[in-house]
Amino acid sequence: MIEKNPGICPMLNASSGTAKNLIEKIKSEIMRNSLVKRDLIWLELTGCSGNIISLLNGSNPDFKFLITNMVNLIYNNSLMAAEGEAALDALVNKTGSDYILAVEGAISTKNNGLYNIIGRWKGEPLTALKAVQLLGDRASHVIAVGACATHGGVSAARPNPAECVSVQSILKRKVIKLPGCPCHPDWFLGTLAHILLYGEPELDDRDRHLLFYSMLIHDRCPRRSYFDNGVFATRLGEKTCMFKLGCRGPVTRIDCPVRQWNSYVNWPIRDDTPCIGCAMFGFPDSMEPFISYDTTRKR
Amino acid sequence: MIKSEKTICQRMKQIIEESESNIKMLFKMPCIYARTSVLFELSANTAELNELCSQLIENENRQVQPTQSNITIEQLSQFTGKNGNPAYVAVNGIVYDVTNNAAWAAATHFGLTAGKDLTDEFASCHAGHSILDKLKVVGKLI
Numbered sequence: 273m274i275e276k277n278p279g280i281c282p283m284l285n286a287s288s289g290t291a292k293n294l295i296e297k298i299k300s301e302i303m304r305n306s307l308v309k310r311d312l313i314w315l316e317l318t319g320c321s322g323n324i325i326s327l328l329n330g331s332n333p334d335f336k337f338l339i340t341n342m343v344n345l346i347y348n349n350s351l352m353a354a355e356g357e358a359a360l361d362a363l364v365n366k367t368g369s370d371y372i373l374a375v376e377g378a379i380s381t382k383n384n385g386l387y388n389i390i391g392r393w394k395g396e397p398l399t400a401l402k403a404v405q406l407l408g409d410r411a412s413h414v415i416a417v418g419a420c421a422t423h424g425g426v427s428a429a430r431p432n433p434a435e436c437v438s439v440q441s442i443l444k445r446k447v448i449k450l451p452g453c454p455c456h457p458d459w460f461l462g463t464l465a466h467i468l469l470y471g472e473p474e475l476d477d478r479d480r481h482l483l484f485y486s487m488l489i490h491d492r493c494p495r496r497s498y499f500d501n502g503v504f505a506t507r508l509g510e511k512t513c514m515f516k517l518g519c520r521g522p523v524t525r526i527d528c529p530v531r532q533w534n535s536y537v538n539w540p541i542r543d544d545t546p547c548i549g550c551a552m553f554g555f556p557d558s559m560e561p562f563i564s565y566d567t568t569r570k571r
Numbered sequence: 572m573i574k575s576e577k578t579i580c581q582r583m584k585q586i587i588e589e590s591e592s593n594i595k596m597l598f599k600m601p602c603i604y605a606r607t608s609v610l611f612e613l614s615a616n617t618a619e620l621n622e623l624c625s626q627l628i629e630n631e632n633r634q635v636q637p638t639q640s641n642i643t644i645e646q647l648s649q650f651t652g653k654n655g656n657p658a659y660v661a662v663n664g665i666v667y668d669v670t671n672n673a674a675w676a677a678a679t680h681f682g683l684t685a686g687k688d689l690t691d692e693f694a695s696c697h698a699g700h701s702i703l704d705k706l707k708v709v710g711k712l713i
């Protein structure tokens with residue numbers, strides 16, 4: 273007795289609405305007053321602060337919803353009102369209680385971390401390295417947000433003058449990794465929502481959140497039929513597959529083709545730019561060259 | 572790596588057993604979603620069977636032409652995937668064609684470039700993965 277084929281693949285369908293579903297669930301739990309707000313510390317270390325900017329651009333939910341309904345934002349050096357030692361007070365006083373730690377940026381290790389000082393505490397410089405050591409072990413969850421925090425990224429690119437490393441290289445504990453340059457607001461908010469509702473999400477063998485990082489860009493690329501038929505763009509601007517130009521979609525696991533960016537309006541490949549693998553370990557060095565015009569013959 | 576006929580046949584038998592139990596399960600399964608996922612598994616199984624058959628045929632061909640073209644390291648260095656040339660890489664003495672392999676866009680892959688013997692680099696990331704069986708063999712590195 274075989275029932276009719278449901279027609280659409282429920283797995284792929286579900287993956288497009290993941291962050292949204294989690295957030296809807298969060299909203300209903302908040303309405304029922306059953307969700308406990310947790311404390312969040314967001315450290316900006318050695319990087320460009322692009323991940324916090326990306327988060328501020330989140331729309332589903334937006335940043336205001338995050339800090340009013342989901343978490344108490346205890347510390348973020350770009351956004352908090354307090355400054356100087358008063359700001360660091362908030363940070364250091366937190367170490368004894370429950371909190372979730374998000375880290376963006378790599379950790380500079382040269383000269384015992386002196387290349388990145390995030391503030392002064394009792395007259396002593398507090399290095400990025402020290403901050404991660406201090407807060408990393410005691411957090412209930414550590415989330416590495418963006419390329420630099422997850423694997424060194426741009427900050428650790430050759431020649432890496434400040435000897436930057438990932439958060440995981442400093443901490444001997446589970447670090448949830450959300451690579452991307454920057455991290456999409458949904459990847460972070462979806463992960464945070466999952467932690468608030470259900471605890472640690474299911475991760476792959478590199479500790480990436482499977483909900484977002486399970487498919488290759490190449491798997492759902494709208495230009496895939498061109499690839500399969502060997503129709504390749506020879507320069508930027510052509511609408512066919514950009515494989516010969518150096519597209520990294522086939523080695524990059526993330527859901528950009530279905531999620532898209534800037535409140536879901538567009539993404540690189542739709543805008544005729546090959547994927548540069550920004551959400552893959554090893555970016556940027558291992559993903560270069562980003563574009564190549566000197567290529568193999570046509571198939 | 573080239574697998575022996577025996578290992579290929581053993582794997583085939585395994586797949587057939589798995590598929591048979593999956594088919595039995597399908598008859599009893601009420602949930603359409605679970606059924607879809609079993610169907611996906613079945614289709615992965617047939618894909619693998621297909622792959623294994625190609626390997627058997629390829630093994631046969633290898634025996635028919637024991638001397639595939641021999642390629643020196645100098646010759647290999649021409650096949651960089653640039654200037655319209657194909658992209659070849661060597662691993663464990665065998666030269667493979669990665670010209671149209673999706674993971675080797677613009678003849679580069681995680682900082683590696685084509686036209687070289689990449690045995691050590693391959694071992695450092697892909698040891699134990701069955702990746703090479705899927706690539707086209709162009710010859711032996713001498």
Ligand code: HEM
Nearest residue numbers: 523524525660662672674680681689692693695696697702
């Ligand atoms: C001769 C050297 C190499 C060859 C021929 C090669 C070939 C391939 C191929 C064909 C794939 C596609 C995967 C598949 O078909 O299942 C792949 C994926 C991959 N390769 Fe390599 N590779 C080589 C070296 C390396 C090295 C040195 C690294 C590490 C830096 C690496 C890292 C990866 C990763 C991470 C993926 C998987 C992407 C994913 O699916 O998530 N490869 N490689």
Ligand code: SF4
Nearest residue numbers: 493496513514519521
């Ligand atoms: S453009 Fe990139 S991701 Fe899309 S099909 Fe071509 S190689 Fe794959």
